[in-house]
Amino acid sequence: MSELSHESPLAGVTPPPGLSVSLREITDRGMIDLRGHGSDQAFLSAVKGALGLDLPLRPRTSAGSDDLRVLWLSMDQWLILCPRTKAAEILAALRSALTGVHSLAVDVSDMRAVIRIEGGGCREVLMKGTSLDLLDAEYRPGCCRRMRFAEIAALLSVVEDNVFDVYVFRSYARYAWDFVCATAREPARVRLFGAQDAPA
Amino acid sequence: MLVVKCPVCGAEGDETDFHAGGQAHVRRPASHDPAHVSDEEQRDYLFIRINPKGLHFERWRCDRGCGKWFHAARDTVTLEFKAFYGITELPPADVIAEAKGQWAEYFAKRLKAEKQA
Ligand SMILES: [Zn+2]
Numbered sequence: 001m002s003e004l005s006h007e008s009p010l011a012g013v014t015p016p017p018g019l020s021v022s023l024r025e026i027t028d029r030g031m032i033d034l035r036g037h038g039s040d041q042a043f044l045s046a047v048k049g050a051l052g053l054d055l056p057l058r059p060r061t062s063a064g065s066d067d068l069r070v071l072w073l074s075m076d077q078w079l080i081l082c083p084r085t086k087a088a089e090i091l092a093a094l095r096s097a098l099t100g101v102h103s104l105a106v107d108v109s110d111m112r113a114v115i116r117i118e119g120g121g122c123r124e125v126l127m128k129g130t131s132l133d134l135l136d137a138e139y140r141p142g143c144c145r146r147m148r149f150a151e152i153a154a155l156l157s158v159v160e161d162n163v164f165d166v167y168v169f170r171s172y173a174r175y176a177w178d179f180v181c182a183t184a185r186e187p188a189r190v191r192l193f194g195a196q197d198a199p200a
Numbered sequence: 201m202l203v204v205k206c207p208v209c210g211a212e213g214d215e216t217d218f219h220a221g222g223q224a225h226v227r228r229p230a231s232h233d234p235a236h237v238s239d240e241e242q243r244d245y246l247f248i249r250i251n252p253k254g255l256h257f258e259r260w261r262c263d264r265g266c267g268k269w270f271h272a273a274r275d276t277v278t279l280e281f282k283a284f285y286g287i288t289e290l291p292p293a294d295v296i297a298e299a300k301g302q303w304a305e306y307f308a309k310r311l312k313a314e315k316q317a
Contacts, residue, residue: 146267
């Protein structure tokens with residue numbers, strides 16, 4: 001019998017010295033892709049019953065706590081974040097609650113790699129790869145959105161004022177990591193935006 | 201650089217966050233009357249597009265946002281967007297009123313058909 005094992009796409013990779021932000025991969029995150037109609041009351045209440053929290057319906061917002069957080073991805077798609085060891089259990093609860101409701105729930109924990117970028121100036125570093133204005137008041141903790149980052153598809157989640165998680169598809173993990181390492185070097189700081197405080 | 205705004209999720213960004221999907225309101229003849237599709241109709245559906253100088257109607261996708269398709273009315277000379285509207289909708293009446301040539305003909309025909317239905 002072969003056994004499934006989890007291997008991080010960034011295993012053994014460490015950030016180079018001299019970066020202006022701190023960088024690490026988050027490997028213990030379980031992710032569940034949830035689809036259903038945001039206007040379907042049966043769907044919403046079934047999910048609430050299984051997760052114990054309301055799905056965020058406003059674009060680019062999230063709901064929940066550190067242990068269980070739901071990111072809005074689209075009008076009919078959410079990404080549920082949980083500890084990796086809990087994913088199977090939560091998925092089973094969701095599926096049983098959603099029996100007979102038009103919906104889809106799949107464990108996608110191995111689909112994406114998560115890179116955490118932390119520290120003053122991290123907005124500036126990220127803005128080297130995206131056209132988004134991360135100094136806009138919209139990008140406060142709890143905000144999440146998909147974006148084009150360094151020409152690839154990525155998902156951005158604002159964890160705290162100067163803590164961002166960037167989700168990229170697994171096969172792009174090394175590329176995204178190298179991009180951030182290159183653009184976050186201390187001599188590469190552009191200081192276009194002054195002290196780079198979080199938006200008020 | 202074009203600044204696009206998705207009417208579904210409200211995401212606003214430059215065109216690289218979106219995907220242009222060609223001319224809007226192209227209807228597949230076989231979905232109305234599959235048994236009676238002429239070669240000419242099928243040819244027009246596959247290959248013939250309106251290429252106006254001025255107001256044009258296009259499909260766009262919120263590629264790096266909610267992922268939904270939507271419609272946009274854009275001036276091909278000034279590059280100004282006149283309206284963003286839903287993928288199953290017609291443009292706002294004031295924008296339809298500005299349409300010229302083949303587009304004006306198209307909307308007149310479409311509105312007449314919808315009145316009759
Ligand atoms: Zn959108």
